[in-house]
Amino acid sequence: MTHVTWQEKGLSAMYAMQYELTLPADYDTGVIRRRVATRAKFTDDFPGLGLKAYLIRERGVAGSTVNQYAPFYLWRDVAGMGRFLVGGGGFQGIVDDFGRPPVRHWTxxxxxxxAAATPLAASKEITRLPAGLDESIAEIGELARREDVHSAALAFDPTAWQLVRLVLWSEPGPGRCEVLHLSHPELDELPRGRHW
Incomplete structure (x- = not known):
């Protein structure tokens, strides 16, 4: 019997990625808002990118104790992620303005x-990787059936054995980041459901 891999079937993988820039308490977050307003269009058609949520947290808003710019990416392929970070694909602008932040990534x-068309907020939860993932995967499916959810993703870091869950919401809420812009050039190509 011949085994056909998901790559041979033409299926994509998904890689989650995020860097967080924690800014001074008195930082003018209008700088970040203007940055996103003028530069976000660059990723609106970036090859290999499923989605990029331009996330911001402001001190004193929605329970946040910090000012933070923390874009979250779902990549359809690792080549796009590499091109963005080190191949002249756009990350150099962050490096030039803020230095080189650590970039976390998850499989x-x-x-x-x-069902929601436009996300206005995002929540991210990082937990220890459970012994079994069936319940966590089922929760992603249940979330996607809600009217106020745009999308939900689950990924893991085998270095620290951590699970990350990102949910994009149509409404703000306590503990949620604000979505300043959503680039989604290859959203429809992100594989849905369980990834194995």
């Missing part, structure tokens, strides 16, 4: 689309 486990 995709599951992804689902929801």
């Amino acid at each position: 995709g486990i599951a992804f689902e689309r929801g």
Whole structure:
């Protein structure tokens, strides 16, 4: 019997990525808002990018104790992620303005689309990787059935054995980041459901 891999079937993988720039308490977050307003269009058609949520947290808003700029990416392929970070694909602008922040990345486990058309907020939860993932994957599917969810993703870091869950919401809420812009050039190509 011949085994056909998911790559041979033409399926994509998913990689999650995020860097967080924690800014001074008195930082003018209008600088970040203007930056996103003028530069976000660059990733609106970036090859290999499923979505990029331009996330911001402001001190004193929605329970945040910090000012932070923390874009979250879901890549459809690792080549796009590499091109963005080190191949002249856009990350150099962050390096030039803020230095080189650590970039976390996770291997995709599951992804689902929801009914909401435009996300205004995002939540991210990092937990220890459980012994079994069936319940966590089922929760992603349940979230996607809600009217206020745009999309939900689950990924893991095998170095620290951590699970990350990102949910994009149509409404702000306590503990949620604000979505300043959503680039989604290859959103429809992100594999849905369990990724194995």
